[in-house]
Amino acid sequence: MTSTTQVPRAVPAAPHAGATLEVTGATWSVGETLVIDGIDCTVPAGAVSGLLGPNGSGKSSLLRGLAGVQRLDDGGATFGSADLLRMPRRERARRLAFVEQDAAPDRPVTVLDAVLLGRIPHRSVLAGDSAHDRGLARAVLGRVGLAALADRQVATLSGGERQRVHLARALAQEPTLLLLDEPTNHLDVGAQLSLLALLRDLAADGVTVLTALHDLNLAAAACDHLVLLSRGRVVAAGPAHDVLTAERVHEVYGVRCDVLVHPRTGRPLLALSE
Numbered sequence: 001m002t003s004t005t006q007v008p009r010a011v012p013a014a015p016h017a018g019a020t021l022e023v024t025g026a027t028w029s030v031g032e033t034l035v036i037d038g039i040d041c042t043v044p045a046g047a048v049s050g051l052l053g054p055n056g057s058g059k060s061s062l063l064r065g066l067a068g069v070q071r072l073d074d075g076g077a078t079f080g081s082a083d084l085l086r087m088p089r090r091e092r093a094r095r096l097a098f099v100e101q102d103a104a105p106d107r108p109v110t111v112l113d114a115v116l117l118g119r120i121p122h123r124s125v126l127a128g129d130s131a132h133d134r135g136l137a138r139a140v141l142g143r144v145g146l147a148a149l150a151d152r153q154v155a156t157l158s159g160g161e162r163q164r165v166h167l168a169r170a171l172a173q174e175p176t177l178l179l180l181d182e183p184t185n186h187l188d189v190g191a192q193l194s195l196l197a198l199l200r201d202l203a204a205d206g207v208t209v210l211t212a213l214h215d216l217n218l219a220a221a222a223c224d225h226l227v228l229l230s231r232g233r234v235v236a237a238g239p240a241h242d243v244l245t246a247e248r249v250h251e252v253y254g255v256r257c258d259v260l261v262h263p264r265t266g267r268p269l270l271a272l273s274e
């Protein structure tokens with residue numbers, strides 16, 4: 001993703017840009033365990049929102065529920081005027097793309113073909129890839145810094161490279177709502193910052209972005225809005241300086257921190273101590 005400024009923009013201004021995601025009462029249990037427990041949250045239009053919380057707090061479960069990978073037991077989600085959870089699958093895939101945690105391909109596939117999977121919702125059932133599809137897939141590979149690896153087998157890539165293939169496939173969908181589950185896993189620090197810069201570019205184009213993140217400082221630096229989960233519930237939501245207070249970080253994560261002010265951005269900077 002070091003090449004974000006050197007390649008053509010592959011994802012144009014979203015045609016239905018500017019929609020807000022509203023989640024109400026999202027609930028999901030496994031057996032007797034309530035994994036997410038009546039989550040209400042607003043994910044602002046055309047902004048990058050961070051979904052935070054300790055391990056097991058329900059971030060992936062919420063994202064999977066919103067993406068339609070896992071059916072929620074209760075609750076709703078609207079994206080603009082559309083009912084996200086009751087939308088036909090194909091229609092949802094034209095608006096929403098989901099980058100899951102390190103999903104390995106289940107069959108041999110090249111990087112380019114993996115990215116082209118993102119075009120399926122946009123073409124008729126029997127049609128193959130068009131020249132436009134292939135051009136767009138190559139452009140998104142450029143945008144995530146993988147242009148040179150288009151013909152490699154996905155199985156031969158490093159974890160960080162594979163993560164970028166998942167992102168490129170999602171971008172090939174030309175989503176207006178992009179959900180990501182810890183997309184910075186496996187990425188080195190430069191690639192993490194490039195990824196967040198790319199998400200910010202997408203938001204500036206009108207895409208609504210919700211991304212689970214573990215790194216609180218990365219979230220504070222890159223997100224316009226944060227939603228903090230604990231034990232399947234929202235404990236705080238809003239701008240970083242409201243959500244990431246020392247008291248709340250201690251209460252939710254059990255660690256002490258000093259909340260400083262970043263000397264250049266003015267955003268919160270957490271110095272964690274135990």
Ligand SMILES: Nc1ncnc2c1ncn2[C@@H]1O[C@H](COP(=O)(O)OP(=O)(O)OP(=O)(O)O)[C@@H](O)[C@H]1O
Pocket residue numbers: 030035053054055056057058059060061062
């Ligand atoms: N299919 C499942 N069967 C049983 N338990 C599950 C299932 N899916 C999730 N859970 C449990 O629900 C809880 C929340 O899991 P989830 O993956 O949503 O958390 P998370 O916040 O994404 O965690 P992490 O930061 O570790 O990725 C965990 O305790 C997990 O073990």
